[in-house]
Amino acid sequence: MIVIVDYGLGNIQAFANIYKRLDISVTFARSADDLVNATHIVLPGVGAFDWAMERLNGSGMRGALDRLVLEEKRPVLGICVGMQMMARRSDEGTAAGLGWFDADVRRFDESRIQGKTRLPHMGWNDVAPMSEQDLFNDLGDSARFYFLHSYYFAPHDPADVLATADYGDRFACAVRRGNVYGVQFHPEKSHGWGVQLLKNFAGL
């Protein structure tokens, strides 16, 4: 059972729709009890970092999430701010992150970005996976995803990087540490490429 964490942020319905179409059972968690039967956890998010942390910490699910992810090692996928929350901190705010990665969230350096449009990084960009396995299995070589952000996830250990994208500088747009996964782009809004990635996650 895929469980989508509903703490009031992000497009939970879009994920549920995709999994239903794939015939993969899915449900929402609004309390710690709802998380218990998760085989896989999806942590979405659209919002500012501090607001997202405040909502998650106030949801009553924080303790259960830490336990399921860190001790029971259930696969978890953070998306956009859901990914960024897995870091220790963010340039966007002052709240402490979940700290599931040895990583910080930084603001893009605008001076490095070519062209008249700078930030946010908005639109469809190509994604270069380190290997065509794991989350990026069966994605073909035309895979592109929708990005919408001004801050990026900077892991301290290069081994955590699963895929990169280029915006001014190359940055980690997908990361993995054991059972913990994060993607900066929006697979739920990236047509067939996103559907394939979410299917891959469900199969881990």
Next chain:
Amino acid sequence: MAGASSCSRTSPDSEVLRPRIIPCLLVHKGGLYKTVGFGQPKYVGDPLNAVRIFNEKEVDELMVIDIDASRHGKEPDYKLIANLALECRMPLCYGGGVKTVEQFDRIIGLGVEKVSVSSAAVDNPELIGRAAARVGSQSVVVVVDVKKTGLFRKAEVVTLNATKRVGLEPAAWVAKLQQLGAGEIVLNNVDRDGEMKGYDVDLVDDVRKATSLPLTVLGGAGSIDDLHALIRRHGVIGAAAGSLFVFKGKYRAVLINYPGRAEKDALCSAAMASS
């Protein structure tokens, strides 16, 4: 051409942010309509049905504006927004009737990626920063409607479906919006709405210089060539259109259409050639 091969991903140095090609749909009385000069609404179909067709066409993004909500001081139609968000397999920007941070929050919570305001930004500029602190600036879009007014046909910002002149100069207003914390500007030329004779190049040039935010241009596109011309000139930019993607032929028969992958790769190459 290096550009052509890059965007179709046959060269190794191929990772690139693409220009965005965006259908803009107008909601009026619960249906989809297309206007000319912000008047003469013509029925083009059911919103959810249109979204399903645009899904199949792998649209980059979709913009849906409720043209009744602000005009009549109504709340956004949350049920319609939820249904649209549920159906959309691409990012969605919603606009119409949004005035408060709570509305931003609620609409994002329904599964929408971006929320746009227009008159509310003019009436209450602090709303932009407060909304950004809540939903993140990347999701705060301001639509700037521009009309040539007065004796000298000077470009001026207008609101409430172009019924109200607000005395702001477009480039100066856009620079201010960036300072306030907006994440994207949608520049809409009211005089060109539905005309299908091309974008207002001078207006775009003027506003482009005033901001480094993502800029999306709306009003006037009548052919793929018009999108090409805009992208060749400005590189990574949002090229939005209403009529172009819902009408076909000179009798404006309703037919939802959108460039295919090869056509979009060509548009992307035009963007690379510009920089």
